[in-house]
Amino acid sequence: MTQAPVNVTVTGAAGQIGYALLFRIASGQLLGADTPVKLRLLEIPQAVKAAEGTAMELDDGAFPLLAGIDIFDDPKQAFSGANIGLLVGARPRSKGMERGDLLEANGGIFKPQGEAINAGAADDIKVLVVGNPANTNALIAQSHAPDVPAERFTAMTRLDHNRALAQLAKKLGVAVTDLKKVAIWGNHSATQYPSVQHAEVNGKNVAETINDEAWLADTFIPTVAKRGAAIIEARGLSSAASAASAAIDHVYTWVNGTPEGDWTSAGVVSDGSYGVPEGLISSFPVTAKDGKYEIVQGLEIDEFSRPRIDASVAELAEERDAVRKLGLI
Ligand SMILES: NC(=O)C1=CN([C@@H]2O[C@H](COP(=O)(O)OP(=O)(O)OC[C@H]3O[C@@H](n4cnc5c(N)ncnc54)[C@H](O)[C@@H]3O)[C@@H](O)[C@H]2O)C=CC1
Numbered sequence: 245m246t247q248a249p250v251n252v253t254v255t256g257a258a259g260q261i262g263y264a265l266l267f268r269i270a271s272g273q274l275l276g277a278d279t280p281v282k283l284r285l286l287e288i289p290q291a292v293k294a295a296e297g298t299a300m301e302l303d304d305g306a307f308p309l310l311a312g313i314d315i316f317d318d319p320k321q322a323f324s325g326a327n328i329g330l331l332v333g334a335r336p337r338s339k340g341m342e343r344g345d346l347l348e349a350n351g352g353i354f355k356p357q358g359e360a361i362n363a364g365a366a367d368d369i370k371v372l373v374v375g376n377p378a379n380t381n382a383l384i385a386q387s388h389a390p391d392v393p394a395e396r397f398t399a400m401t402r403l404d405h406n407r408a409l410a411q412l413a414k415k416l417g418v419a420v421t422d423l424k425k426v427a428i429w430g431n432h433s434a435t436q437y438p439s440v441q442h443a444e445v446n447g448k449n450v451a452e453t454i455n456d457e458a459w460l461a462d463t464f465i466p467t468v469a470k471r472g473a474a475i476i477e478a479r480g481l482s483s484a485a486s487a488a489s490a491a492i493d494h495v496y497t498w499v500n501g502t503p504e505g506d507w508t509s510a511g512v513v514s515d516g517s518y519g520v521p522e523g524l525i526s527s528f529p530v531t532a533k534d535g536k537y538e539i540v541q542g543l544e545i546d547e548f549s550r551p552r553i554d555a556s557v558a559e560l561a562e563e564r565d566a567v568r569k570l571g572l573i
């Protein structure tokens with residue numbers, strides 16, 4: 245039976261990820277084929293006209309599940325009543341910009357958006373931050389939404405997870421669906437740790453099946469961790485359709501759950517598990533059930549994995565300290 249429309253707010257709607265994302269949301273791939281959606285698009289004033297153009301094309305798609313489109317340049321209005329928030333718009337790094345400048349510029353975006361979510365989003369709001377630096381932007385937004393349960397704020401590492409699946413499937417000559425329990429740990433950055441420690445291929449341990457630690461350490465991990473840069477090098481633009489696809493996967497899994505015996509990866513608020521300081525938004529292996537992501541508990545972490553997880557988590561802690569110093573959290 246068809247339900248009431250779900251309000252989906254998308255920021256950065258006129259950008260390249262927005263262009264790939266909105267049509268898939270409208271077609272029902274975000275929430276399922278029975279769920280109508282209302283799109284609430286947020287852009288900066290200069291890009292509202294371009295967002296209107298995308299909205300015209302969405303109209304022209306005659307999507308049966310698309311129950312309406314509204315366009316805003318004010319976060320308070322855009323997030324009013326939002327059930328899902330996809331925070332894609334962010335300030336890209338420009339020439340000569342230092343890391344601190346980037347964090348500060350993004351603080352100016354994610355602080356008011358967190359406040360707007362706190363003020364007016366629906367009680368069941370779920371937030372996915374895509375805009376980089378995604379984990380720390382999610383932390384900034386979350387820290388300005390004290391009335392929203394912290395676990396509703398997540399950062400996207402599903403693209404990294406999907407990249408890892410694709411690389412392993414190629415190496416092993418199997419389908420991505422033959423793989424289970426791959427995990428991305430830490431930051432959505434080049435320090436991330438894509439782990440196969442617990443991964444299975446058709447029920448067998450992946451690392452034992454590949455039997456080539458050098459390939460894992462020197463090819464697999466850097467290929468996944470630096471894939472964003474490799475796409476920019478090849479395309480002249482950063483990943484867009486694959487990022488949109490991963491955002492669809494992240495929310496679909498959050499709402500519909502992970503399959504029995506498998507997990508996925510997401511940036512979620514740490515509860516202190518695996519030595520990741522409480523409150524950091526770090527990628528973990530997670531399961532989803534009843535509309536909640538939960539960190540997979542009780543995994544043994546081997547000697548190969550420990551320093552790699554720690555290094556990426558240390559970078560997240562540095563980013564947190566930097567935004568704290570700037571008064572952004
Ligand atoms: N987490 C992940 O796996 C990935 C993250 N990204 C990040 O996603 C972000 C978006 O990427 P693209 O769509 O390619 O960028 P883009 O530059 O094509 O589009 C960004 C859009 O955001 C808008 N925007 C800027 N500030 C805004 C604000 N305050 N409110 C609303 N909209 C605002 C801009 O006007 C622009 O239309 C970037 O930060 C990129 O680095 C990209 C790929 C993967």
Ligand SMILES: O=C([O-])CC(=O)C(=O)O
Nearest residue numbers: 376471472473475482483
């Ligand atoms: O590297 C970038 O700028 C875009 C990104 O996050 C990715 O593709 O993973």
